[in-house]
Amino acid sequence: DGxxxxxxxxxxxxxGQNVTLSCEQNLNHDAMYWYRQDPGxxxxxxxxxxxxxxxxxxxxxxxxxxxxxxxxxxxLTVTSAQKNPTAFYLCASSPPRGQWGYTFGSGTRLTVV
Amino acid sequence: xxxxxxxxxxxxxxxxxxxxxxxxxDSSSTYLYWYKQEPGAGLQLLTYxxxxxxxxxxxRLTVLLNKKDKHLSLxxxxxxxxxxxxxxxxxxxxxxxxxxxxxKGTRLSVIA
Numbered sequence: 001d002g003x004x005x006x007x008x009x010x011x012x013x014x015x016g017q018n019v020t021l022s023c024e025q026n027l028n029h030d031a032m033y034w035y036r037q038d039p040g041x042x043x044x045x046x047x048x049x050x051x052x053x054x055x056x057x058x059x060x061x062x063x064x065x066x067x068x069x070x071x072x073x074x075x076l077t078v079t080s081a082q083k084n085p086t087a088f089y090l091c092a093s094s095p096p097r098g099q100w101g102y103t104f105g106s107g108t109r110l111t112v113v
Numbered sequence: 114x115x116x117x118x119x120x121x122x123x124x125x126x127x128x129x130x131x132x133x134x135x136x137x138x139d140s141s142s143t144y145l146y147w148y149k150q151e152p153g154a155g156l157q158l159l160t161y162x163x164x165x166x167x168x169x170x171x172x173r174l175t176v177l178l179n180k181k182d183k184h185l186s187l188x189x190x191x192x193x194x195x196x197x198x199x200x201x202x203x204x205x206x207x208x209x210x211x212x213x214x215x216x217k218g219t220r221l222s223v224i225a
Binding site: 006033041045048058100102104105106 | 144155157205218
């Protein structure tokens with residue numbers, strides 16, 4: 001079955017460490033997105049990529065980095081420069097145009113300990 | 114810039130209808146979406162409507178679009194406890210491949 005997989009589901013990080021969240025899709029979608037969700041804040045866009053080897057900053061890119069070396073994969077690194085990284089992170093993918101909207105992964109909850 | 118507004122909370126009794134409202138600002142919106150998020154999960158696409166439509170019905174879900182007032186609503190008939198979740202409204206604008214703009218979500222609580 002086609003879908004989008006995020007791993008791990010729960011992640012704990014010590015302060016000062018970088019950590020990478022995985023996002024893989026087998027939907028043959030061109031575009032992929034990373035969102036951060038905090039209680040009462042809705043979804044905030046971190047980075048997005050519309051084609052391989054290209055990506056754009058979203059509204060809250062500071063302290064995060066991404067790569068898009070393969071169409072299927074869009075990993076997100078939360079760096080030590082991100083001051084408040086504890087949150088729920090959601091990855092999504094979509095065809096380039098049309099009515100289909102986004103397909104979301106099941107999320108990764110990151111906790112800084 | 115684009116903005117999508119939703120009320121944050123809604124509480125209804127089981128068996129009643131729920132109406133979740135959304136307003137948006139970009140008149141070039143092409144598609145508007147409703148997503149459902151259950152606790153600890155990702156967002157699930159419930160339905161969408163093209164901007165030249167006024168209404169779309171899908172089983173218990175009815176979407177109404179008032180393009181003049183830039184108002185979108187989602188009606189859930191015969192609301193069940195399993196409908197308790199956060200509902201997000203989102204718009205796709207006509208501005209090339211810009212990302213969807215999401216509202217902050219409405220938390221629906223269904224009281225048995």
